[in-house]
Amino acid sequence: MTAADTAPRQTESPTGHSSGARAWIVTGLLVVFMMVNFADKSVFGLAADEIRADMRLSATEFGLANSAFFLLFSVAAAVGLLSDRVRPKWLLLTMAVLWSVAQTPAALGGGLAVLIGSRVLLGAAEGPAFPVAQQAALSWFPNHRRNLPGALVTLGVTLGVITAAPGLTWVIHHHGWRAALWVVAAAGALWALLWAVLGADGTYRTDAPEAPSVDSAAKPAYRRILGSRTWIGTTAAYFTSYWCVALMLVWMPSYLHNGLGHSAAASGKLVALPWAMGALVLLGQAALTGRLMRRGVSSRWARGRVGAGLLLLGAAACLALPLVDGAGGKTALLVVGLGLGGAFPTVAVTTVAELAPPARRGGALGTMNATVTTAGLIAPAVVGQLVDSRGVAGYQTAVLLSGVLLLVGALAAFTLIDPARDAARPDA
Template sequence: MTDTDVAPAVPAGPPRAPSRTRRRAWIVTALLVVFMMINFADKSVLGLAAEEIRQDLGLSASAFGLASSAFFLLFSISGAAVGLLADRVRPKWLLLIMAVLWSVSQAPLAVGGGLAVLIASRVLLGAAEGPAYPVAQQTTLSWFPNHRRNLPGALIVLGITLGVLVAAPVLAWLINHHGWRSAVAAVALAGVVWTLLWIPFGGEGPYAALSDSGSPAEVIRDGGPERGNGTGAGSPGQAQPKMPYRRILATRTWVGVTIGYFSTYWVIAFALVWLPSYLRDGLGYSAAVSTRLLMLFWGLSGILVLGQAGLTGWMLRRGIASRWARGGTGGALLLLAGVSCLVLPIAPAGAVTVVLLVGAFSLAGAMGSIAATTIMELTPADRRGGALGAVNAVVTTAGLIAPTLIGSLVDTHGAGGYRYAVLITGALLLVGGTAAVTLIDPDRDVRLLAV
């Protein structure tokens, strides 16, 4: 699509993409699901090997929490910067560079080094992984129109769950039989393999350069889109002025999405770094039971993400406003997770504790895909990378704060510190759920941005 080609102002109806394009869309989606699996396998290594690393390097809980938080030192900054860059550079190459850096950053830690190498490795890895989720969502959703984005968006979030579910038993086996450094080497190698597959098969889709009010770009040559001017529908031969990012970031929808997703990311950071230790030291479960509970938590989280995608897609196809389909669904799940967290410390031990624990840490996960699809709906095509990157930059500060705070609480209060951590998490989830329900309304804010 050239700078002078413009889609019709009023499309006749949702166009049906050629079968070759549909196949390519799902191939790219599958690759990006694997991309997120590797991304979260990288993140989960420290949590799975927490005790081994602390013993090997002689670290206190606070020092280990600091090393875990170091991952997020540049995570938010790089997420925002590369998000802006994704509006100017093909995301295909940005994703490729990220995956290469993941492997490079972990190589020194895989072969040796102490606390300094651990921190340096995690800082570089965090900088490389910071933009991963928003750019992966932007790329995946560029292959689908708005009313078909819930499933692929949810699958990218499912990659988070699958990354932990698949990685946990494999990495745990490597840690137990070959040491924790072998697990670091394994995830670094996985990044190399992914890059070799992404080079020939990766790319952006026909909806990459168009706002949701327009129709898709023409599919050309190899089934991929040509990067257009990103203006969507408009007057023939006339480029539309670019919308300032500050207008998008000032909308109630962007604010509501960001607050809701922040609480979700807090739960993710808690789960990745401290949940295995909480299960063993805080709740007294054996290592074997803790592993099964972790698998149950991540598995249920994946099921809920897919269920949310089906529900919100069904609601949107029946004309229910995105305010309720996306904001209402995501907010309700966050509120339920918050209540579960607040009740958990006073619940009797046994089955009730397990139900509340799994519910508290599983229900919040669906907000990740809701955040991405809502921002894509809200934002003009040429501002999606920056808007998604800005959301990610804010919410991932939870990953910087949570591990250090929880580590400090554990050092100060012993196993009782986990109780305070769970209560703080519950309060944040209630705030996030309330923000999602009351602030998210893409239809309203799209109209305000058009003025």
């Protein structure tokens, strides 16, 4: 039994509810928070053909417009550092309000400049969302119980796309893509209202001790954490996973429609499949990792090597795409490859949360997220250039590139991740 198992915890939240019940209420709200976040992101991908036709954009120009969304995602690092000092509740509320505000200029009208400007603002507001939401959720649980809430918050990403794709596709086709922006803006405003009333910070944020091997140093230097093999390996692997996420968000609907010949309506439904697969994988990974850790298996295996296995399987499916003929077989491999490849976030977040003590957790998670999401800045533009230069074959080349990157990520996770080793090393 570790100190994390016996750490004293606050039994009553400031609102009077038991901490256990309040923990799951907050976690549920954060799941919805991530659902809204990724519904926002998915609009451009779902409306790719309509936006390109409306604004007469080439694939390269459309890819660059989507890359602009990630231009200021690096603010995640600054906000992550800020969340070590400011209550995450208020940071999350501010972000949600800004999301709704950022949607309105493009929803009202305007050309490409307005569209790009609003997406840059939206990206700046959404960049810190995932690490701060994870920090807020994990602050309600000790280390050995974090796999499930971490997976559920990550699952919000998947549920956001699965639930939004059919509805937003209908709105886009019947009322235009700008109407879809009003829908997601309203969803963000509604969430902000609920969070203002029900949101709260957890009892494990900074005041409760956890496993001595991980959290005994109250405030180690950030360079110790960010320079560790675990942080570097986790971030490298997560980068390759996020590349797949960016590909699914921006280009998968177009690939299904223009590259594989599915109808626009069918593409709007099929695009949810890799996200659904990712959801099942996330829950399975959380259950397996939790079970292994309860049996005393180290995080090196329970998190690092389980995560490496997911990336390796995703890479194999992506690289097998040219070996299969027919839209059905290629669609199946695409679903498996991107679904598995994009399922690393929970491994990444819980690994860094184990490595970094509470007083440094927000900065460590935020810096990782800022680094990782540069994949979102690069991938849409690269794929756009591939499509313009190679036609529909460019989509398949993009999937093969993703497979190669996932192989690199699997190797990084397998060889570098070991939180117990790096947490125990002397301060540099």
